[in-house]
Amino acid sequence: MSTVKPDEKLVLQLLSELPSIIEKSGNYSELYGVELSNEGDSAKYYNEDNVKLLLGKLCKAYNNDHEKISTQLVKILKWRSSFNPLSCGFKEKHNEFLEHIGIITSEKGQVITWNIYGELIHKKDEILNNPENLTKFIRYRVGLMERGIQLLLLNNGVDASGNGTANKKTLDDLYMIQVHDYATVSMFNRDPNFKKTVKEIIEIFQEYYPEWLKQKFFVNVHWSLGFIYNIFTKFINSEIKKKFVVLSDSHKLGEEYLGEYVPKETYGGNLPGSLASMKVKEIKPNDYILHMIFETESELD
Numbered sequence: 001m002s003t004v005k006p007d008e009k010l011v012l013q014l015l016s017e018l019p020s021i022i023e024k025s026g027n028y029s030e031l032y033g034v035e036l037s038n039e040g041d042s043a044k045y046y047n048e049d050n051v052k053l054l055l056g057k058l059c060k061a062y063n064n065d066h067e068k069i070s071t072q073l074v075k076i077l078k079w080r081s082s083f084n085p086l087s088c089g090f091k092e093k094h095n096e097f098l099e100h101i102g103i104i105t106s107e108k109g110q111v112i113t114w115n116i117y118g119e120l121i122h123k124k125d126e127i128l129n130n131p132e133n134l135t136k137f138i139r140y141r142v143g144l145m146e147r148g149i150q151l152l153l154l155n156n157g158v159d160a161s162g163n164g165t166a167n168k169k170t171l172d173d174l175y176m177i178q179v180h181d182y183a184t185v186s187m188f189n190r191d192p193n194f195k196k197t198v199k200e201i202i203e204i205f206q207e208y209y210p211e212w213l214k215q216k217f218f219v220n221v222h223w224s225l226g227f228i229y230n231i232f233t234k235f236i237n238s239e240i241k242k243k244f245v246v247l248s249d250s251h252k253l254g255e256e257y258l259g260e261y262v263p264k265e266t267y268g269g270n271l272p273g274s275l276a277s278m279k280v281k282e283i284k285p286n287d288y289i290l291h292m293i294f295e296t297e298s299e300l301d
């Protein structure tokens with residue numbers, strides 16, 4: 001989590017430059033389920049406080065570097081326009097098994113996305129060694145990220161439809177935690193397609209989701225698999241790497257780090273019940289997202 005404070009003047013400057021940034025992106029004005037433009041068809045969903053909040057996040061992410069922020073924002077919008085991540089999160093149906101290993105919890109307002117990747121080993125041939133399913137896997141993973149972000153925004157009073165209780169939101173609350181559970185992984189899948197897939201997801205998160213991650217835990221990592229950590233972190237910048245914690249014993253997650261947010265069972269926290277029982281069952285998309293995925297034409301339809 002960056003300690004950089006967003007420069008308020010820069011936020012206002014970026015706000016006034018948004019029309020030209022949106023134009024450069026090919027006229028795409030949706031960012032994380034928030035409308036950036038107060039003109040055109042979707043203007044009724046525009047809420048300046050929410051837009052300023054996201055611009056502040058970008059200022060933190062890129063050290064208040066004006067040039068970098070505008071270039072990245074154009075890149076992010078272009079990517080969102082072609083990839084359609086809102087559809088991944090709220091429209092597409094994903095493989096049921098993947099839905100079962102991707103869990104979102106939200107205790108005391110702290111959103112955690114859990115990826116029980118150890119279980120994927122049991123679906124090796126179907127998911128990890130099948131190029132067609134790997135593309136679907138990326139869309140599933142991006143969908144989980146989008147749902148986590150929406151829950152985080154809603155938890156903090158950011159209703160992108162413009163009806164939100166703006167007083168609750170603060171930038172420091174808009175961070176998620178991610179957990180990868182690698183229980184039962186004793187040998188890494190060496191399929192080159194799968195490695196490419198992981199690399200692609202890592203790049204997507206690094207490029208298009210800056211400053212959403214508070215910490216990332218890798219638990220149940222057998223000592224013999226430490227080399228994989230080195231392989232995957234080669235592509236990752238040092239600021240993000242500082243947020244990573246590797247634990248061989250999953251109970252340490254609750255005992256030493258996240259006690260108030262995680263279950264006692266398996267993860268050593270203070271909460272009763274299992275992880276599955278804590279799962280947030282449904283994350284409702286806001287009206288603007290519904291409008292974007294069902295009423296506007298997307299490249300995927």
Ligand code: HEM
Pocket residue numbers: 115117118120121141178180182185188189198201202205216218221225226228229232233236246
């Ligand atoms: C069954 C074996 C494994 C599977 C299926 C798997 C899956 C994945 C996937 C899909 C990602 C993309 C990022 C994300 O989803 O959040 C990822 C990232 C990563 N994995 Fe694994 N992984 C495995 C084993 C391991 C092991 C044993 C380690 C050792 C600690 C490891 C460390 C990492 C790291 C450091 C990243 C980068 C995280 C990021 O950029 O957010 N993985 N893994």
